[in-house]
Amino acid sequence: MTEPASTPASPSASASASVFRETTAEPRTESVPLSHLSLELGHLYMEDFEAGPERLRRHFDRIRPWVDAVHADATARANGKRPRISTCFLIDDYFTRFSTPADVLPMLLAEAERAGLSIDYLARESGCAVADKVPLAESVANRLVESPPPGSYGLRPPVGQTGWLANGDRTPAMRGAQAMKAATAWQPPRETAARRHSVFTDVELWDDDKDGHRTWSCPFLAAVWQLARLGLLRNEGEAVFQPRARPSGEFPREWDELAPLLQLNASAAAFSAYRTCSVLPSRFLPVEHAVRVILDQTDVHPGALRQVATRSAQEGTAVPESVVDRVSYVFYAGL
Template identity: 60%
Template sequence: MNQPVASFRETSAEPHTASVPFSHVSLELGHLYMEDFDEGTTRLRRHFATARPWADAVRAGTEARLANGRARVSTCFLIDDYFSRLSTPDRLIPPLLDAAADAGLTIDYLARESGCAVAPGVDRSELHLAESVLHRLVESPPPGGNGFRPPVSRTGWISNGRRAPAQRTSAALDSAGTTWQPPSETTARGHSVFMDVELWSGSGEERTWSCAFLASVWQLVRLGLLRDNGRAVLTPTPWDDREFPTEWDDLPPVVRLNPRAEPFTAYSTCSVLPIRFLAVEHAVRVVLGQVHLEAAVLDQAMSRSEREGFTVPADIADRTSYVFPPGL
């Protein structure tokens, strides 16, 4: 009879997973390109005036889910400083905050999109956040797949199902009805909505991450589900009433503008966005459905939300929601 083998491990060798505070909802009040800011303050005021009633509805809906009706909702705004930098923080941010205030909205946290690609790490090192998420992708095998498709780490593309064959593979396929097969969605209900998502272009140091992939990182950050060797990432830096710098790289990736704000990370997210982001956010859901995260990190959000009576879905993508108001 075999005897059980005892395994001993020093407590100090166990990786520690940092805990983060959670709001119930992280409400994104917008994500604009630099070109949008070039349209001036009228464009900004129209944006926030349109977003205001939807933001109120999200807050009211969150309160309705809680027995005590006391919802923790933090607001955030993402600025695209990754794909273009047509203005500077000191010129762009004050009019943005004024336009939000004119609509009766407060931006608690301001984030830079470039921080979702590379952010400051510990000991003045760089944290390649997008690349770390890339290494966490585990592609869902499509029905009938034969393993021929190269991994996402090589191709830079990820899909939600089986792609259509690119070419005939033998003369036997020339017979009627066998020369082409349609793509198919892995979790299709009746009919497929197939999507193939490009994660980056270029290679090496010239690699440019796609908007869809950076938006996926942004969602994971807001959900408090990313760690760097157990440490929390993109922890907000208090900014208070300091003047904004003249260079984007001098502004932390995430700043807390409201000292009384609820926590930046949240059990769930809601984003109020222009309709042009619909395809991007569909792609985000495809990516989030194939990200492998540490069990300890997932358990933090699940167990704490359950204790508050605000249970979140096990599927990460289902913790995100969107509003695409007309006219935004």
């Protein structure tokens, strides 16, 4: 489809001169509904579910006071208005398939309800890799932009070749003494944004098996999960990882028969939100630090960012410019 667009006429131009542009070439970004806060009530491993309802009960009992505190903080941020808060839970079905949804999910929901908590949305971690045939993880990997450390000269291979992403300058490879050359002295790694002393992190994003099949790492899938919760994922401008209604009757017997993102509460606030908060066991702290390294070097979809900025301004809701600053956590020790 084309449409005429008027242009200023030059002295030698005809008054009827016009140019044509393809309106279909204008980028279109589908919008998604947004809550004020996406609150994650857990992300447990296979062994946690295998331990039975008692383990789940301890988890939900431990997080309940922190959930109340997060609600209070969100209310204070809302300047007297009632904040829109949705809750979610991530099931790890990517690295190990265990039991069945029909066996696991009723137990999970029952223990959450027993603690006075409601799970609005249930997500499968495998959906952070591929959801509805859209390769979400690969799409995010293609948007990684490494931050070159000061003084670096591009000696290390890019993240697309290595599958590793760092928040600074790695230790140079040691080289033994050769004829007429001195041995290279050891140098420490350096964090790019260090405050006097470095906290250097090097994150493995994926590995490949002998057939070239890529297995995404837990931190990388968790970064995709955060982008989904922030409403910042798009595929050719189209919204992805959108919730589906809970099916009637029992949950399916196979994980692949379960939607990547399931809406359990029909009256819940929107899944995606301006900010996220995750209440997790402290063993996830290294993973989530890696998530922040990844998000800090991801070129997020500009159209999605503009939509969030426009809508948050219309609502009078302050949203940090940096994506990583929109993510927060509560970590508790033990389980």
